[in-house]
Amino acid sequence: xxxxxxxxxxxxxxxxxxxxxxxxxxxxxxxxxxxxxxxxxxxxxxxxxxxxxxxxxxxxxxxxxxxxxxxxxxxxxxxxxxxxxxxxxxxxxxxxxxxxxxxxxxxxxxxxxxxxxxxxxxxxxxxxxxxxxxxxxxxxxxxxxxxxxxxxxxxxxxxxxxxxxxxxxxxxxxxxxxxxxxxxxxxxxxxxxxxxxxxxxxxxxxxxxxxxxxxxxxxxxxxxxxxxxxxxxxxxxxxxxxxxxxxxxxxxxxxxxxxxxxxxxxxxxxxxxxxxxxxxxxxxxxxxxxxxxxxxxxxxxxxxxxxxxxxxxxxxxxxxxxxxxxxxxxxxxxxxxxxxxxxxxxxxxxxxxxxxxxxxxxxxxxxxxxxxxxxxxxxxxxxxxxxxxxxxxxxxxxxxxxxxxxxxxxxxxxxxxxxxxxxxxxxxxxxxxxxxxxxxxxxxxxxxxxxxxxxxxxxxxxxxxxxxxxxxxxxxxxxxxxxxxxxxxxxxxxxxxxxxxxxxxxxxxxxxxxxxxxxxxxxxxxxxxxxxxxxxxxxxxxxxxxxxxxxxxxxxxxxxxxxxxxxxxxxxxxxxxxxxxxxxxxxxxxxxxxxxxxxxxxxxxxxxxxxxxxxxxxxxxxxxxxxxxxxxxxxxxx
Amino acid sequence: xxxxxxxxxxxxxxxxxxxxxxxxxxxxxxxxxxxxxxxxxxxxxxxxxxxxxxxxxxxxxxxxxxxxxxxxxxxxxxxxxxxxxxxxxxxxxxxxxxxxxxxxxxxxxxxxxxxxxxxxxxxxxxxxxxxxxxxxxxxxxxxxxxxxxxxxxxxxxxxxxxxxxxxxxxxxxxxxxxxxxxxxxxxxxxxxxxxxxxxxxxxxxxxxxxxxxxxxxxxxxxxxxxxxxxxxxxxxxxxxxxxxxxxxxxxx
Numbered sequence: 001x002x003x004x005x006x007x008x009x010x011x012x013x014x015x016x017x018x019x020x021x022x023x024x025x026x027x028x029x030x031x032x033x034x035x036x037x038x039x040x041x042x043x044x045x046x047x048x049x050x051x052x053x054x055x056x057x058x059x060x061x062x063x064x065x066x067x068x069x070x071x072x073x074x075x076x077x078x079x080x081x082x083x084x085x086x087x088x089x090x091x092x093x094x095x096x097x098x099x100x101x102x103x104x105x106x107x108x109x110x111x112x113x114x115x116x117x118x119x120x121x122x123x124x125x126x127x128x129x130x131x132x133x134x135x136x137x138x139x140x141x142x143x144x145x146x147x148x149x150x151x152x153x154x155x156x157x158x159x160x161x162x163x164x165x166x167x168x169x170x171x172x173x174x175x176x177x178x179x180x181x182x183x184x185x186x187x188x189x190x191x192x193x194x195x196x197x198x199x200x201x202x203x204x205x206x207x208x209x210x211x212x213x214x215x216x217x218x219x220x221x222x223x224x225x226x227x228x229x230x231x232x233x234x235x236x237x238x239x240x241x242x243x244x245x246x247x248x249x250x251x252x253x254x255x256x257x258x259x260x261x262x263x264x265x266x267x268x269x270x271x272x273x274x275x276x277x278x279x280x281x282x283x284x285x286x287x288x289x290x291x292x293x294x295x296x297x298x299x300x301x302x303x304x305x306x307x308x309x310x311x312x313x314x315x316x317x318x319x320x321x322x323x324x325x326x327x328x329x330x331x332x333x334x335x336x337x338x339x340x341x342x343x344x345x346x347x348x349x350x351x352x353x354x355x356x357x358x359x360x361x362x363x364x365x366x367x368x369x370x371x372x373x374x375x376x377x378x379x380x381x382x383x384x385x386x387x388x389x390x391x392x393x394x395x396x397x398x399x400x401x402x403x404x405x406x407x408x409x410x411x412x413x414x415x416x417x418x419x420x421x422x423x424x425x426x427x428x429x430x431x432x433x434x435x436x437x438x439x440x441x442x443x444x445x446x447x448x449x450x451x452x453x454x455x456x457x458x459x460x461x462x463x464x465x466x467x468x469x470x471x472x473x474x475x476x477x478x479x480x481x482x483x484x485x486x487x488x489x490x491x492x493x494x495x496x497x498x499x500x501x502x503x504x505x506x507x508x509x510x511x512x513x514x515x516x517x518x519x520x521x522x523x524x525x526x527x528x529x530x531x532x533x534x535x536x537x538x539x540x541x542x543x544x545x546x547x548x549x550x551x552x553x554x555x556x557x558x559x560x561x562x563x564x565x566x567x568x569x570x571x572x573x574x575x576x577x578x579x580x581x582x583x584x585x586x587x588x589x590x591x592x593x594x595x596x597x598x599x600x601x602x603x604x605x606x607x608x609x610x611x612x613x614x615x616x617x618x619x620x621x622x623x624x625x626x627x628x629x630x631x632x633x634x635x636x637x638x
Numbered sequence: 639x640x641x642x643x644x645x646x647x648x649x650x651x652x653x654x655x656x657x658x659x660x661x662x663x664x665x666x667x668x669x670x671x672x673x674x675x676x677x678x679x680x681x682x683x684x685x686x687x688x689x690x691x692x693x694x695x696x697x698x699x700x701x702x703x704x705x706x707x708x709x710x711x712x713x714x715x716x717x718x719x720x721x722x723x724x725x726x727x728x729x730x731x732x733x734x735x736x737x738x739x740x741x742x743x744x745x746x747x748x749x750x751x752x753x754x755x756x757x758x759x760x761x762x763x764x765x766x767x768x769x770x771x772x773x774x775x776x777x778x779x780x781x782x783x784x785x786x787x788x789x790x791x792x793x794x795x796x797x798x799x800x801x802x803x804x805x806x807x808x809x810x811x812x813x814x815x816x817x818x819x820x821x822x823x824x825x826x827x828x829x830x831x832x833x834x835x836x837x838x839x840x841x842x843x844x845x846x847x848x849x850x851x852x853x854x855x856x857x858x859x860x861x862x863x864x865x866x867x868x869x870x871x872x873x874x875x876x877x878x879x880x881x882x883x884x885x886x887x888x889x890x
Contacts, residue, residue, distance in 0.1 A: 493740070508738075
């Protein structure tokens with residue numbers, strides 16, 4: 001029998017809820033005012049942890065409780081200053097483009113992690129218990145540390161409520177979160193409101209970092225691990241709704257404390273995600289999210305690159321040259337670089353198929369999960385059923401597409417940020433399944449001893465050059481099919497639908513089905529890439545399918561641009577070159593990737609492909625470009 | 639043809655539409671007028687599935703269509719425009735109309751996905767229809783211009799052309815004349831009359847009283863979400879409640 005200690009559940013519930021609340025409410029507050037999800041929210045949390053750790057390290061003789069009290073003040077201050085800097089450097093310049101701001105904050109999150117790794121090392125630091133001791137209440141154990149968490153959570157909530165409800169500054173924040181333009185017209189200084197909001201949000205994250213530091217250890221990735229929880233809480237509560245965030249924090253505090261007390265702590269992520277998907281199925285805007293103004297749609301941006309294009313012949317020549325270079329590569333390169341080439345080609349399938357997913361307007365965070373599903377399909381079917389690689393290859397794509405379909409049902413009803421965050425959560429939950437269900441998926445070690453594809457036409461794929469050529473062939477076929485899909489009537493309808501969902505519904509287009517289709521088609525090719533990846537590595541393990549891998553795919557498409565196939569290709573080339581140039585200094589890789597992402601969002605929003613196209617167009621067929629523009633001018637004068 | 643019964647929609651404590659019932663007769667031009675905030679656009683959104691009513695029913699012919707998805711309603715033959723951005727900004731005018739020809743697609747999705755010959759020839763066919771519609775609206779020479787590059791008035795006309803390209807039996811237009819110059823207004827109203835002459839039905843939200851009174855066969859007046867009056871243009875122009883709603887109490 002379970003020994004259920006109700007008092008202990010209650011105590012755990014209170015302290016977990018307080019932590020979730022502190023951490024997630026800042027995110028909700030920032031979203032409410034700025035309408036952008038700050039992916040780097042977790043890094044403010046991490047900074048809080050490092051403030052405490054540094055104070056402990058720098059002030060040896062001082063009593064720990066005093067150091068802790070100091071950190072409780074200093075941490076939020078540091079967080080607030082950082083928040084203001086981030087607002088000025090990233091969110092203010094991108095205030096017209098919420099998606100750009102979000103992606104830049106994603107880049108920032110990796111930059112901050114890399115900087116901390118550089119300064120303090122990658123190893124996590126454990127801290128002593130700040131306030132030792134505990135009391136027993138009706139058979140439940142309450143450590144002083146937890147009591148402080150609960151008290152700080154309550155104090156911050158009351159202080160935030162007082163600020164928002166009773167002060168003029170708080171009213172300005174609330175006004176700005178309800179209606180930006182009306183707030184501006186009332187003479188509210190929006191810039192200051194945004195800065196105050198960012199400062200409060202970041203300070204709350206840093207405060208929760210200080211509070212949790214001695215419980216969960218300080219590491220550069222503690223923010224990335226914790227942000228997942230904040231995302232789930234704000235999605236279930238309703239983005240931008242502070243009462244919603246508090247409600248959801250309480251809900252998950254209760255669920256997690258029950259689950260943990262019953263001894264199923266390792267399944268918390270999976271259980272929470274299932275609950276999130278369930279809530280999204282019935283409340284696509286979260287429990288307390290404001291009812292969607294159904295026709296809220298920003299002005300459709302004119303894509304400046306429409307109309308300028310390289311002629312088909314030049315494009316074909318470039319494609320052939322690129323393919324020839326890829327085909328010649330393994331004969332010129334060493335075995336090491338042939339291996340890099342294989343991974344590059346697998347990534348190429350991933351970024352091309354990811355571009356198809358993004359064409360429907362949703363930037364999934366679960367694309368690497370689809371790769372993982374393909375990989376595990378390969379591993380399970382090969383090791384249990386002994387199926388041939390050639391049979392598994394299409395099957396792995398079908399399994400990935402099928403799972404995408406299941407995830408998509410709740411997730412596709414959501415829009416924009418809900419979509420990013422819920423696919424992020426769903427992807428992490430699936431990865432957790434691979435880790436936790438050891439019997440089937442082999443746990444953290446994964447499934448080893450996978451064989452490469454069986455010989456074909458007398459070619460052995462133990463030979464890396466042959467394997468490279470095989471991947472190249474599959475890459476070309478995938479690229480060709482994705483290209484056909486892209487230029488097909490369906491593909492073009494999907495892009496039109498993404499630009500104006502309301503009108504597309506009004507002309508009879510089933511947007512939901514088309515989004516599902518794009519998601520499943522993209523996932524199919526990611527799944528196929530997964531079986532190649534598994535066959536190449538000889539094993540699958542959850543550690544191969546990390547958030548950083550996903551970040552690389554997103555970064556490639558952002559840096560390159562997603563308008564044509566060249567974008568992701570160029571983006572991936574740049575990222576791979578950086579990665580190889582920094583061999584031996586691996587911790588610098590995310591730093592450079594993150595910086596490039598931020599730079600791209602801020603200065604070349606159409607991506608390197610857009611930039612290259614403008615330059616090339618001018619060089620190759622300057623005349624016809626002029627003609628295109630002139631025709632456009634005539635039209636607008638007519 | 640389109641009939642609503644006791645249609646009610648609330649936003650929080652505000653009742654945007656309160657037990658509104660009326661019918662649009664086939665092959666007529668029906669005007670829907672009323673001061674700002676009287677619930678006209680809410681009515682459009684309810685009738686086309688973009689909003690769900692709190693109570694009441696929508697009938698299309700004999701069939702109840704309350705609660706159907708917007709794309710489903712479109713496929714039954716009801717087309718609508720939006721007050722702003724009623725086009726696909728980054729497509730050419732011709733492609734705008736081709737995308738809007740979804741209701742006439744007969745090839746399977748597999749054929750279209752794989753860009754097979756049958757799908758291509760069907761699309762070429764829709765392209766020719768698109769050209770004809772653009773010609774009819776006097777914007778045929780702009781077929782290869784990107785929609786976002788058009789001036790506002792032309793974009794409004796394009797919006798109507800897109801709605802017509804869906805092959806509807808009922809066209810619901812939300813302020814089609816707003817932002818048009820006088821010549822464009824005359825031209826568009828002529829086109830709308832010729833569309834009705836072909837047997838299509840039109841339901842217009844419009845603030846241009848002169849155009850409404852000239853073109854409409856029947857007019858429904860909404861005020862604060864309730865149905866205020868209904869009748870021929872002559873009856874409406876004499877209706878005291880309507881005059882009061884538009885001009886305030888003193889004028890009445």
